[in-house]
Amino acid sequence: MDLDALRHGNFAKLGEAVTDWEQMTKNLADLRKDAEDNLKAKADKADWVGVNATVTRGFIDRTAAEFADAHTQADSITKILSDTRGELIDYRTQLNNAIERAAEQNLTVMDTGGGTFTVVGNTRPDWASDPSGKTGATDPKTAAAFRDEIQDILSKATQSDTSAAKVLRLLADQAKYGFGDASYSSRDEAADAVAAAEKLAKAAKNPADMSVDDIADFNRTMAKYSGDPLFAEQFATRLGAKGTLQFWTEMTHAHAGAKGTELDTMKDLQTNLGLTLATASFSDSEAMGDWKKDLIAERNTNFRASGSFGPVGALGSQVISSLMRQGQFDTEFLDDYREKIFKADKAAGNAGTHDLWVKGYDSLDLVFGDGNGRDPLEGLFDGLSHNPEAAEHAFASKSDLDHMLGTTRYTDRGEALGRALESAVTGVADGDTTSMAPPHNATQVRIMANIMQAVAHPGDGADLVSKGMGESFGDMAAAYMPEISQGFAGTGSEAVFLTSSESPGYFQGDRVRDVVRFLSAVSADPAGRAGIIYGESIYTGALLEMHLSDPSLFDGSREQVLADIGRNAGVIEGIVGHSLADGVVKEAVDGERDYNDALKAKGDFAKTWVSIGLTGLRVPEAYGGEIMGSVVGGGAGAVAGAAVDRLMDSQKMEGAKDEGLYASAADLYAMRDSVSQQTQWSTADALARHHVDLPKDGTNDLVRQAVNDGWKDADDFLTDTKERPRG
Numbered sequence: 001m002d003l004d005a006l007r008h009g010n011f012a013k014l015g016e017a018v019t020d021w022e023q024m025t026k027n028l029a030d031l032r033k034d035a036e037d038n039l040k041a042k043a044d045k046a047d048w049v050g051v052n053a054t055v056t057r058g059f060i061d062r063t064a065a066e067f068a069d070a071h072t073q074a075d076s077i078t079k080i081l082s083d084t085r086g087e088l089i090d091y092r093t094q095l096n097n098a099i100e101r102a103a104e105q106n107l108t109v110m111d112t113g114g115g116t117f118t119v120v121g122n123t124r125p126d127w128a129s130d131p132s133g134k135t136g137a138t139d140p141k142t143a144a145a146f147r148d149e150i151q152d153i154l155s156k157a158t159q160s161d162t163s164a165a166k167v168l169r170l171l172a173d174q175a176k177y178g179f180g181d182a183s184y185s186s187r188d189e190a191a192d193a194v195a196a197a198e199k200l201a202k203a204a205k206n207p208a209d210m211s212v213d214d215i216a217d218f219n220r221t222m223a224k225y226s227g228d229p230l231f232a233e234q235f236a237t238r239l240g241a242k243g244t245l246q247f248w249t250e251m252t253h254a255h256a257g258a259k260g261t262e263l264d265t266m267k268d269l270q271t272n273l274g275l276t277l278a279t280a281s282f283s284d285s286e287a288m289g290d291w292k293k294d295l296i297a298e299r300n301t302n303f304r305a306s307g308s309f310g311p312v313g314a315l316g317s318q319v320i321s322s323l324m325r326q327g328q329f330d331t332e333f334l335d336d337y338r339e340k341i342f343k344a345d346k347a348a349g350n351a352g353t354h355d356l357w358v359k360g361y362d363s364l365d366l367v368f369g370d371g372n373g374r375d376p377l378e379g380l381f382d383g384l385s386h387n388p389e390a391a392e393h394a395f396a397s398k399s400d401l402d403h404m405l406g407t408t409r410y411t412d413r414g415e416a417l418g419r420a421l422e423s424a425v426t427g428v429a430d431g432d433t434t435s436m437a438p439p440h441n442a443t444q445v446r447i448m449a450n451i452m453q454a455v456a457h458p459g460d461g462a463d464l465v466s467k468g469m470g471e472s473f474g475d476m477a478a479a480y481m482p483e484i485s486q487g488f489a490g491t492g493s494e495a496v497f498l499t500s501s502e503s504p505g506y507f508q509g510d511r512v513r514d515v516v517r518f519l520s521a522v523s524a525d526p527a528g529r530a531g532i533i534y535g536e537s538i539y540t541g542a543l544l545e546m547h548l549s550d551p552s553l554f555d556g557s558r559e560q561v562l563a564d565i566g567r568n569a570g571v572i573e574g575i576v577g578h579s580l581a582d583g584v585v586k587e588a589v590d591g592e593r594d595y596n597d598a599l600k601a602k603g604d605f606a607k608t609w610v611s612i613g614l615t616g617l618r619v620p621e622a623y624g625g626e627i628m629g630s631v632v633g634g635g636a637g638a639v640a641g642a643a644v645d646r647l648m649d650s651q652k653m654e655g656a657k658d659e660g661l662y663a664s665a666a667d668l669y670a671m672r673d674s675v676s677q678q679t680q681w682s683t684a685d686a687l688a689r690h691h692v693d694l695p696k697d698g699t700n701d702l703v704r705q706a707v708n709d710g711w712k713d714a715d716d717f718l719t720d721t722k723e724r725p726r727g
Contacts, residue, residue: 385422
């Protein structure tokens with residue numbers, strides 16, 4: 001920055017800009033609030049179907065998000081401009097003060113152009129004839145000191161000005177269309193993030209020079225900034241796509257076999273690097289666009305570490321996927337990458353995937369944790385599990401879904417695939433216990449039906465449960481209890497079995513056979529069985545609370561509703577119980593301790609289902625189209641939550657000696673009584689909570705009989721849909 005530019009700088013224009021941005025930020029805050037509280041809130045409550053349920057709702061969601069991003073970006077720009085203006089005014093004051101003090105020392109400070117200046121001593125004719133011999137000239141050291149002080153002020157002002165311009169350009173480049181969500185409270189905060197990215201990218205270009213301590217420092221910085229959009233984008237683009245893959249290849253080779261502190265450091269590095277790249281993938285800057293295209297283009301490149309002796313290193317796809325296990329990557333990027341990897345995997349055939357990705361890479365270990373990272377589909381599936389939209393896209397094709405399920409017989413990718421499928425059909429990312437589950441759209445329901453059909457296949461479909469996907473299948477069954485219940489109840493049951501699904505009757509008719517076989521097969525897995533039981537208990541509790549709190553939902557008697565709900569509980573859990581008794585899941589019965597452990601372990605997670613999924617049920621449009629929470633006065637989920645607590649606590653059954661709820665699942669009738677007792681308790685909770693006056697004994701007897709009827713029906717469902725043992 002030129003000396004005169006700062007010395008005589010008029011920052012009034014910048015001040016006006018700050019004022020304008022402050023007003024814009026305020027206006028955008030109002031628009032954001034209106035979009036969230038009115039536009040989006042009303043759309044969430046609307047009971048839309050067809051195009052409105054997908055296109056219109058999605059458009060409104062994106063519009064509301066854009067208003068939020070617009071406000072965030074405007075707020076960041078306002079703060080950066082305001083911060084920069086304040087700094088420049090302060091530097092101008094410091095400069096003028098230094099120039100005044102220099103003048104008092106007989107020094108003149110002059111701008112010499114091109115960012116240079118000079119500090120020279122003043123001279124006067126009478127100094128030469130001074131009899132004392134004092135000329136009045138300033139000591140050269142004083143001039144040098146002022147020169148250094150002024151240079152420091154100008155350097156800081158230049159840094160403030162150029163860094164502000166840099167981060168403002170980077171902010172504007174984050175989104176090709178619309179606005180970015182990068183948020184900064186000051187120029188320094190944004191500039192520090194960019195500087196940190198530049199420093200780490202430079203270090204990553206020379207991984208051989210990094211000691212374990214250097215990596216630990218690298219880790220701390222990356223952990224601090226991994227979610228920062230500017231940091232992530234600058235780190236990735238400065239390192240480059242090929243450089244990113246080479247860096248991780250070098251790290252995994254140099255620290256192969258790491259133990260103790262070193263192993264912990266490398267695990268953290270993999271996590272932080274993955275999270276950073278996930279954040280970067282959302283940037284729409286031109287440089288980041290090139291990075292994403294280049295990264296995918298490197299998927300078949302052989303990456304070898306500098307100290308490697310063998311000719312075979314790691315495929316780019318193996319390296320890429322090993323860094324996808326953490327964080328949510330951009331949907332479009334995941335779509336593009338997944339399309340290429342799926343195509344290659346399908347070309348190899350179900351049995352050929354092992355030879356394609358694993359054979360010949362015996363010494364390769366790209367992850368510091370479970371597995372070795374040789375199969376890129378495992379990391380990709382983990383990436384999809386954190387992005388429900390991308391996961392839905394991945395399995396919308398039945399051909400792709402069937403292939404991936406089929407490959408689990410020859411690979412170890414089943415568990416990761418299960419998590420990705422769960423994300424696809426529920427709309428909730430793996431590990432997310434806070435987001436409200438969206439209504440199941442038509443594509444999700446179709447994917448779920450295809451999964452059920454695959455597991456229900458009379459040949460070896462049930463074997464899929466033992467390939468690491470049993471727990472995920474159980475969670476999916478829990479999430480689809482509304483649709484499953486309508487399937488068993490048949491056409492015309494929507495007024496009782498409420499659901500927010502876009503395709504509520506999809507599992508009725510011929511598809512009931514697949515549902516029955518699916519539930520029976522999933523019962524073989526302890527965690528899967530626990531998911532079914534929790535899902536049924538939660539949905540039953542939710543329905544009871546809804547109907548007993550608002551009798552207008554069903555145009556009939558409360559006794560009829562209770563009977564329908566009780567029978568449904570008996571049917572669903574009866575399928576599980578009869579499957580156990582048939583010996584189809586003998587190993588699961590023998591390992592009852594595994595089931596009890598799974599029931600307890602699943603409990604805390606199942607509690608989140610009460611708030612994020614099954615209590616988001618919508619009442620049919622004919623009955624007002626309201627969300628359950630508003631129907632029961634904001635207390636939605638109380639009865640369902642109590643049901644979960646009872647299952648977790650293994651509350652003793654009344655009149656059963658030393659028998660906890662479901663503790664003797666190997667005994668068909670003990671399990672039936674457990675279902676009956678749990679349903680009776682939930683009914684009593686709902687009656688008491690909403691002050692409904694129904695006779696206690698009569699209600700209990702009604703529920704008991706309904707559950708027993710459903711239990712018998714479950715036996716018939718199984719007999720009609722699969723071969724069962726005789727005797």
